[in-house]
Amino acid sequence: MSYIRFMSEHEGEPEGEARPSMTADPSGTTGSAATAPLGPVVTVGSVVINVLDYERMKVFWGSLLGSEVAHELPPHFVWFAPQHEGGISVALQSVEQATEGTRRLHIDTSVPDIAAAKQQIIALGGSVVADHDMGGFVWSIMADPEGNEFCIAPAGTH
Numbered sequence: 001m002s003y004i005r006f007m008s009e010h011e012g013e014p015e016g017e018a019r020p021s022m023t024a025d026p027s028g029t030t031g032s033a034a035t036a037p038l039g040p041v042v043t044v045g046s047v048v049i050n051v052l053d054y055e056r057m058k059v060f061w062g063s064l065l066g067s068e069v070a071h072e073l074p075p076h077f078v079w080f081a082p083q084h085e086g087g088i089s090v091a092l093q094s095v096e097q098a099t100e101g102t103r104r105l106h107i108d109t110s111v112p113d114i115a116a117a118k119q120q121i122i123a124l125g126g127s128v129v130a131d132h133d134m135g136g137f138v139w140s141i142m143a144d145p146e147g148n149e150f151c152i153a154p155a156g157t158h
Contacts, residue, residue, distance in 0.1 A: 046079055046089035047107060049148050054078075054094045060124050060144055065090060103149055106141075110155040114140055117152050 051057035054075045062069065067080035070089060079091040090107070111117035118128055121142050129141040129149055139153035 044088055046091040047105075048091045048093050049107075049144075050095040050099055051092050051148070052095065052098060052146055054092065056125075056145060057092055060126065061090060061092060063124050064121065064126070064144075098146065106148075107150040108139075109150060109152050110157075111152045112155055114138065114152055114154060118142070121152070 049057075049061070058069075058078050062080060065080055065083060067083055067090070070079045070081040072078045076094045077091065079089050082089050118140060122128070125145040127143050127145075129143050131140045132138065137153070137157060139151050139157075141149055141151055143149050
């Protein structure tokens with residue numbers, strides 16, 4: 001299996017500098033500030049979406065992102081190539097049951113034209129969940145064919 005490594009914004013900075021981090025105190029609670037070496041603890045390689053219908057969702061997300069498959073372990077995992085140098089990979093993981101309840105993570109995307117993007121997403125099998133306008137910031141919550149939610153907003157607004 002191969003992995004895609006993404007550059008950290010902290011790479012190349014001098015070692016030995018410190019930044020605050022949250023650590024557990026002896027009682028097992030978190031929240032006390034401590035000093036940690038500068039640099040990330042983890043590097044995000046991909047955002048993974050759980051899917052039921054692997055092939056259908058591979059077509060939907062590949063078309064939506066306009067990305068080629070970078071790596072695949074069918075019918076369980078597929079990683080799409082990042083959309084640009086240093087970008088994050090979107091991946092799909094086949095699961096047996098849908099995640100129930102409120103989703104705690106979603107993908108925010110940029111589009112040149114919300115109305116046109118909505119029509120293209122619907123044509124691919126997606127749907128509109130809700131439209132929002134908060135203080136002039138406009139976005140739409142969309143869903144893929146299995147109900148996984150993601151947002152679209154005008155490019156350059158977030």
